[in-house]
Amino acid sequence: MSCHDSSSTSAATLERGRTAAPRFALVGNPNAGKSTVFNALTGLRAKVANYPGVTVARYEGTATVGGETVIVEDLPGAYSLDPLSPDEKIVRDSLLDEDRHPDALIAVLDATSLPRSLGFLAHVQRAQIPTLVALTHVDELLRRGGALDPKALEKALGHKVVLATAGDRRHTETLREAMADIESWPAPEVPAPIDPTDAHAWGSSVLGSSGWKHPNADTRTRRIDSVLLHPLIGTIIFFVTMLAFFQVIFTLAAPIQEWVEDLFAQWSDLARAHIGVDWLAGFVADGLIGGLGAVLVFVPQIALLFLMISLLESSGYMARAAFLMDRVMSRAGLEGRAFVAMLSSLACAIPGIMATRSLPSAKDRLATMMAAPLMTCSARLPVYTMLIAMLIPADARVGFLSLQGLTMFGMYLLGAVASMVGAWGFGKVFGGSAQTLPLCMEMPSYQIPTFRQVLVNTWVPVKGFLSKVGTIILVLTIVLWGLLNLPAVNDAELHAAGVDVSDSEEVATYQLEHSYGAAMGKAVQPVFEPLGFDWRVSVGVVASLGAREVFVSTLGQIASAGDPDNPADALESMKWGPGPHEGELLFTPPMIAALMMFFAFALQCTSTIAALKRESGAWRWPALAFVTFFAVAWLSAFATRLIVAALT
């Protein structure tokens, strides 16, 4: 039974006493400017979730209209209600839903491509929901020599028509005023025809009577594209842009991240100095402050990444990048826009996973987001740096290139290839027989992004990252601290074991070796022993399942427990403890290479798992990714160990 009371009918008014807030939905083509209208109405008060059971993002927010709060939903962009993609099915199903369909529709039509937009409006009319037309890009239409009379369009269509130019506050106000009075919205006496011949005739007649003049080609865009999409120059510019993108993420974010880390280290020291109780000091300093620091250290990089992506997207260049990369991506069974998602994964898989929302095919979305963690993310960097330094001498060279640098580049290349292969593999598994969606991507005109657009597109995902994913990293760091520091050893135990209580490193080593974490490490050691890892490295690997950087700090803790002045030396000279390998060197070249391969493939990031669950809507996908990548990591580490041992 419908849970709506009679006061929330489709002719809803804003009289007092009505209980449910009216729901408006924005419908329109992709790129019509729906998000701009949505942001103008809801500001930063939008929430992003998932439509149940599908990998489609749902944008809902509230707006103040006529002094009351209303709900505004930004439905996915669609070209037709004859759906091809899951997004379009969602739009159709939302409009057809008997109980939960929107109370009113705002049809966002792009004035520069009005013939096509009118076709979609004809489809939407069949849902029989009060509809208002919001016209976007009228400024661009006029700039390009086109023409349109909105009043005449209103008359010809039979719907109320308001202008909705991006950035024009007055237009937003007019829209709000119109939304306050759904009752006054006219409806056409006869719905538009949908039979193709009739529909085309209807469209032409509406365009004719509203004085619509076809805009000329955007010469500015045309000129820029003749360079940026030139077969040779365009491709070179593309690679340079990607390189610059890559570089900025690392060089700009790095100092800010160091600053955040230093700040938290200072606070940590303060806590340790001022809290009398030892274990509490440790918990606050390492558990809480360290935990918070671990969350916030990601933020500069992610914010910067979203900023750059937002700039590339709003300016229109992203579509060109997808165009240039489409052929390459289709080798992996994907399309050009998947490239953008993979690019984002270079800094962190999480924004990459979120970027898959731009892909219309559900199969592509899932395959790309599952493969995104294989891209070399910034968390692997400290691990690779440490291991490469142990494996290869700093002065080793190939020609004039540093071998260390080459190896790092090689790891990045491995990540790129692995994620392409992974996406292809997952694609085959998920929907090998499904018909590939036809690519139809618009190339928008080049625009200078507005400050507000960029701000919103950067802030909303960062906010989401902080609130949802951040809680997981925080909880995990606290749990890991507990595992490595509990059960807390007391003086009596230390005396009995012959440990010098005044030597803090000895105490630390003893604590570590008798912690729950060590018990875990020794328990899982059999799994990792064939790869050449002992229990200490196993503890590091298990700890890094939460976040890869934790491996470096765990090994650092372990090494400085042994030799606080020179932890690097301690690592290099570390030997196996009692057991079949007693006395052997731990970090041999085959073992280091195996460790690197393990980190290249294994899914060691609960934040990524959380993001995968959130975007895919189910736990089975991250679970599948975890198990698959663990198996691949283990096997390739094993193989690498054998190969390197044979070669050295």
Place this chain on the structure above:
Amino acid sequence: MFPRARKSADSSRQSRTTRPPASPTAAEIKSDIAELSDRHLPDVDPSVKGGCVTLNALRAGTLAQVAGFAEPEHPVSRRLFDLGFAPGVPVKLTRRAPMRDPLVIEIAGAEMVLRGADASRVLVSCDAADDSSARIARAS
């Protein structure tokens, strides 16, 4: 036409909207929308059929008019129609990607990226310039 019958309890509030003779039910609306998937695209006008090529076979920069579809019953053809490829509409293949695929097509005021395989479903004729195509020609 509006509002939907099953939800409008208070007819006195609809004084300013046009009253349809009988409001449709949810089932009727559902089938109205389902009809969209049963649309039949028009066949190619026999008089132009001879001078037609597929869209992806055009030379970059050539102006043409959409004539019809190679397989009018195929869902992708219906999608192309919804994207603006209707008989008589001017169309132009602006450029190809460095590796020949995909293509940038100019249609109905916008530039769209289509793969060659999908573009080959659209039949175009290169003769007969009319007012709208002449306007495009003047602009480029």
